[in-house]
Structures are given as C-alpha cells and as structure tokens.
Amino acid sequence: MDKLIGTIKYLIRISENEEILIKKLFKPLQLKSGDYFLEEGQVCRHVGFIEQGLMRYHMNNDGNQKTLYFSKEGGFVCNYQSFLPREPSNTSIQAIEDTALQIISRENLQRLYSEIAEGEKLGRLAIEDVFLSSIQQLKSFYKDSPAARYQLFLQAYPDLAQRIPQYHIASYVGIKPQSLSRIRKKLVAER
Amino acid sequence: MDKLIGTIKYLIRISENEEILIKKLFKPLQLKSGDYFLEEGQVCRHVGFIEQGLMRYHMNNDGNQKTLYFSKEGGFVCNYQSFLPREPSNTSIQAIEDTALQIISRENLQRLYSEIAEGEKLGRLAIEDVFLSSIQQLKSFYKDSPAARYQLFLQAYPDLAQRIPQYHIASYVGIKPQSLSRIRKKLVAER
DNA sequence: CGTTCAGTTGACTAAGGTCAATTCCCGTGG
DNA sequence: CCACGGGAATTGACCTTAGTCAACTGAACG
Numbered sequence: 216m217d218k219l220i221g222t223i224k225y226l227i228r229i230s231e232n233e234e235i236l237i238k239k240l241f242k243p244l245q246l247k248s249g250d251y252f253l254e255e256g257q258v259c260r261h262v263g264f265i266e267q268g269l270m271r272y273h274m275n276n277d278g279n280q281k282t283l284y285f286s287k288e289g290g291f292v293c294n295y296q297s298f299l300p301r302e303p304s305n306t307s308i309q310a311i312e313d314t315a316l317q318i319i320s321r322e323n324l325q326r327l328y329s330e331i332a333e334g335e336k337l338g339r340l341a342i343e344d345v346f347l348s349s350i351q352q353l354k355s356f357y358k359d360s361p362a363a364r365y366q367l368f369l370q371a372y373p374d375l376a377q378r379i380p381q382y383h384i385a386s387y388v389g390i391k392p393q394s395l396s397r398i399r400k401k402l403v404a405e406r
Numbered sequence: 407m408d409k410l411i412g413t414i415k416y417l418i419r420i421s422e423n424e425e426i427l428i429k430k431l432f433k434p435l436q437l438k439s440g441d442y443f444l445e446e447g448q449v450c451r452h453v454g455f456i457e458q459g460l461m462r463y464h465m466n467n468d469g470n471q472k473t474l475y476f477s478k479e480g481g482f483v484c485n486y487q488s489f490l491p492r493e494p495s496n497t498s499i500q501a502i503e504d505t506a507l508q509i510i511s512r513e514n515l516q517r518l519y520s521e522i523a524e525g526e527k528l529g530r531l532a533i534e535d536v537f538l539s540s541i542q543q544l545k546s547f548y549k550d551s552p553a554a555r556y557q558l559f560l561q562a563y564p565d566l567a568q569r570i571p572q573y574h575i576a577s578y579v580g581i582k583p584q585s586l587s588r589i590r591k592k593l594v595a596e597r
Numbered sequence: 598c599g600t601t602c603a604g605t606t607g608a609c610t611a612a613g614g615t616c617a618a619t620t621c622c623c624g625t626g627g
Numbered sequence: 628c629c630a631c632g633g634g635a636a637t638t639g640a641c642c643t644t645a646g647t648c649a650a651c652t653g654a655a656c657g
Contacts, residue, residue, distance in 0.1 A: 274545060281548040296538055306545075335526065346537045347487055353544045354465060354496075357472040357580060361645080381604070389548060394645050396605055552613080572636070585613050587637055 216241070219264045219317045222289060226340050227333035236330060240323040246310040252292060253308040259297035261318040262341075265290050268314025269378055273386070274306050282386040284349075285375060291341050292316070312378065361390045362398045407432070410455045410508045413480060417531050418524035427521060431514040437501040443483060444499040450488035452509040453532075456481050459505025460569055464577070465497050473577040475540075476566060482532050483507070503569065552581045553589045 219241065220234060229237065244263065246252060253259050255275060265288045272284040272294070283306060286292050297304035298321070319327065328334040355364055365388050369376050376384070385395035410432065411425060420428065435454065437443060444450050446466060456479045463475040463485070474497060477483050488495035489512070510518065519525040546555055556579050560567050567575070576586035 274548065276549050281545075283545065283548065295534075296541055299534055299538075339530070342533075342537070343486075343490060346533070346540075347490075349537075349544055350487055350540055353540055353547070354474065356544070356547045357465065357474065358467050391646060392604070393606085393647085397645090400605085571634095582614060583636070584615085584638085588613085591637080 216243075216266070216317060218266050218289060222264065223337065227331075227337045229331060229333070233331050237327065240327055241317040241319050244316040244318045246314045246316065248310055248312050248314075250310050250314075251307055252310065252316070253294055253297070253304055253306075255305060255307045256303050257297075258301055259294040259304050261320055262291060262293040262298070262324060263316040263318045265292060266315040266317060268310060268316075269312040269375070270308055270310050270314060271379075271383060272306050272308050280386060282383050284352075285372070285379065285383075285387070287375065287378075291345070293345075295342060295345065311383070356389065361388050361394065362402065364388045365395065365398060366402070407434075407457070407508060409457050409480060413455065414528065418522075418528045420522060420524070424522050428518065431518055432508040432510050435507040435509045437505045437507065439501055439503050439505075441501050441505075442498055443501065443507070444485055444488070444495055444497075446496060446498045447494050448488075449492055450485040450495050452511055453482060453484040453489070453515060454507040454509045456483060457506040457508060459501060459507075460503040460566070461499055461501050461505060462570075462574060463497050463499050471577060473574050475543075476563070476570065476574075476578065478566065478569075482536075484536075486533060486536065502574070547580065552579050552585065553593065555579045556586065556589060557593070 216238060220237065223229060223237065241264070244252075246268070252261075252263060252270060265286060267288045269285065269287045270292055271282050272286075272292075273280045273282045275281075292308055294304045294306055294308060296302075296306075324338070328338055331337070355367065359367065365384070368384065368388065381395060382392040385392045388395065390398075407429060411428065414420060414428065432455070435443075437459070443452075443454060443461060456477060458479045460476065460478045461483055462473050463477075463483075464471045464473045466472075483499055485495045485497055485499060487493075487497075515529070519529055522528070546558065550558065556575070559575065559579065572586060573583040576583045579586065581589075
C-alpha cells in the first residue's frame with residue numbers, strides 16, 4: 216500500500232483525508248506465479264497497481280501466445296480496451312512471478328475521480344502513460360529490426376531481462392525463441 | 407464547421423451557447439496536398455478536425471518514410487505524443503489531398519475543457535479513440551501477416567484504398583511497395 | 598538417475614528486401 | 628492529337644533473415 220500512495224503522490228497532490236479515502240478504495244490481491252489477473256473473454260473490471268511482482272499481457276493466436284507488454288512493481292495493470300467500453304477482453308494479464316497488487320473496482324475508481332480533487336488528472340496521467348508507451352512500441356515495429364527491438368528492451372528494462380524467460384522476451388520482440396537465440400549469439404560474436 | 411459540430415454532438419451534449427463558443431474556439435485551416443500540418447521536430451500545438459480531405463502520419467527513418475496512420479474527413483488529427491508533453495514531435499502529419507481543417511489551439515482547448523460542461527469528456531473520448539485504434543494496430547503486428555494486414559486495411563477503409571497511393575499503403579502495412587505488389591498479385595490469383 | 602522444459606543448434610523453407618529493368622498511367626507541351 | 632517525361636507500379640533475379648522441424652544440451656527437481 217505504501218508504494219501505491221507514494222506513486223500517487225508523485226503524480227498528483229492529495230490531502231490527508233484523500234489519502235485515507237484512497238486507502239479505503241483499493242483492495243489487496245495476491246497472485247501466485249501463473250495466476251491470471253484477467254483472462255481472455257472476461258471483462259476487465261479492475262485497475263491494479265503492482266506493489267511487488269511481475270505481470271505480462273498476452274494474446275492467444277491459434278495456439279501460440281503473443282506477449283504484448285510487461286509490467287512490474289510500481290506500474291498499473293488494466294486492459295483499457297476492455298475496461299473502458301466494458302467489452303470482453305481479447306488479451307490476458309498473467310502474473311509471471313508471485314505478485315502483490317492493490318486493485319480498485321470501476322465503481323471505486325469513479326469515486327476516486329469525483330471525490331479526489333485531482334482524481335481525474337490521476338486517471339488521465341495513468342492512461343496517457345500506457346498510451347504513449349504503446350505508441351512507442353508500435354513505432355518500434357515500423358522502425359526497428361527484431362535485433363534492435365531486443366537491444367532496446369535490454370536497455371529499457373535491464374532488470375527484467377533477468378526475471379523473464381527468453382521465450383517470453385522473444386514473443387514480445389515479435390519473433391520465435393529460436394530466432395532470438397540466434398540473434399543473441401550473433402550479438403555476442405559482434406562484441 | 408458543420409461536420410465538426412455534428413461530430414461533437416454525436417459524442418457529447420452541448421447547449422446552444424456552448425455551440426457558439428465552440429465555433430469561436432476553432433479556426434479554419436486550408437492545406438494543399440503535400441502541405442504539412444505538423445513537421446518532425448516541431449511541437450504539436452493544435453488539434454485539428456478534418457472537414458474534408460485526407461492526411462497521413464509518418465516518421466522518417468534514414469531516408470525512407472514509414473506511414474503510421476491515415477485520417478480522413480470526420481476524424482481528429484494531433485500527435486498527442488508531442489502535444490501532451492509539449493515535446494518536439496518525431497512524426498509528421500501531412501495532407502495527401504487538399505484538406506480543410508478546423509483547428510483549436512492548446513489554450514482554446516483548455517477553455518473548451520473548462521467552459522463546456524462535457525468538455526473533459528469530449529477530450530477523453532477523442533483520446534480514447536486514438537488510443538484504442540493504435541493498440542489495435544499494435545496487436546495486428548503481433549498477430550497478422552503483411553498480407554492479412556493489407557486485407558484488414560481494405561476491409562476497414564475500402565474508400566481509402568482508392569485515394570491513397572499503394573506505396574503509402576505498403577508503408578502502413580510495414581512492407582516495401584514491391585512486396586505489396588506481389589502480395590496483391592497472389593491474392594488475385596487465389597481468388 | 599530419469600523426467601521435464603528452456604535454450605541452442607543444424608538443415609532446410611518461406612517470405613520480404615534489394616537492385617534493376619520494364620511497363621503503365623497521366624499530365625504537359627509541342 | 629501525339630510525343631515525351633516522370634512517377635507509380637510491376638516484374639525478375641538474387642540476397643537476407645525469420646520460420647519450421649527436429650535433434651541435442653543443460654539445468655532443475657523430484
């Protein structure tokens with residue numbers, strides 16, 4: 216809960232009363248590695264804040280999974296594409312480490328928006344963040360080779376490279392594990 | 407101006423006075439085919455609404471351009487990645503037909519947000535729309551082959567296929583014009 | 598020890614990229 | 628009205644790179 220409050224205070228200004236309210240609006244949720252926060256076909260009904268742990272977003276495409284995104288402690292998780300229009304999600308969100316979350320329901324999020332002075336701003340900032348980073352990633356698909364995307368991933372998340380198995384990273388980069396293995400070999404040889 | 411008001415009324419409820427205010431906040435802008443609404447390196451200072459015409463978003467990557475997106479009459483144009491944080495844009499927005507816009511400055515958009523009852527909601531809806539469609543596109547890069555992306559483009563924008571040169575479509579799909587030409591040939595053969 | 602699964606490696610295939618030549622289309626000017 | 632020029636699109640030959648299939652290695656764990 217401390218990390219959540221800290222992150223919120225970093226984004227907006229809140230009073231002591233507002234802090235107390237926020238603590239009431241969020242509920243803790245503990246997931247084991249492999250558990251799902253959201254499964255394909257369900258409607259996403261909560262926004263989560265990761266206190267500790269690691270999660271991945273993925274789609275199923277006739278059998279093989281495509282990893283879209285990772286999110287770790289300090290980040291929010293939500294499939295806005297399902298949450299906003301209240302439609303069944305076409306992506307899943309799964310813990311890939313034991314993960315401690317603070318989650319807020321749609322109803323409580325509405326309260327947060329209306330009862331916290333800068334609540335709307337907080338919502339906007341949280342969404343803008345996801346928005347900008349997904350556009351970044353889209354651009355990378357246009358600009359960068361798989362090898363370059365892999366290296367950018369290493370630069371951006373050096374810690375995650377240690378925590379995430381290679382076949383998930385390969386999927387995130389948009390290639391097969393075999394190809395990533397070959398790219399890695401090549402990168403070592405060039406260095 | 408009529409199309410803009412119609413689009414806004416479709417998204418939110420506005421009073422007659424609010425309609426008058428909105429008409430004051432937007433200014434017309436006429437672009438010739440080839441003209442830029444936003445050039446790389448500039449800060450995006452306006453949101454535009456396309457009354458009539460067609461625009462494309464593109465990046466430069468050592469010489470060759472990558473087309474990220476098209477927007478036509480009835481749509482909004484803005485590089486939020488530059489507009490929101492007021493940073494120099496790394497993408498350009500160019501008219502590829504003679505295009506009539508209604509544009510609103512950041513200051514006037516602030517007034518729209520604060521002086522129109524559902525102004526914030528309008529802003530949120532406009533951004534959500536761009537947000538959801540760019541995630542859609544990102545997912546397509548994971549799931550779909552270039553041939554499939556081309557066909558999805560044709561389905562989604564049958565009219566645009568007639569208005570946009572193939573080399574721009576190829577770039578949007580993420581391949582070279584030669585490859586798109588071969589894919590087209592193959593699709594005809596299969597049909 | 599044997600099982601399991603991630604990761605690597607090899608041989609081959611498929612598909613897009615590259616370079617270059619050619620054709621097509623369309624507008625312009627003689 | 629026709630000839631020419633220029634850019635778009637197509638085509639061919641070849642290259643590069645990721646995918647596929649399958650075998651193998653290595654580490655973790657019971």
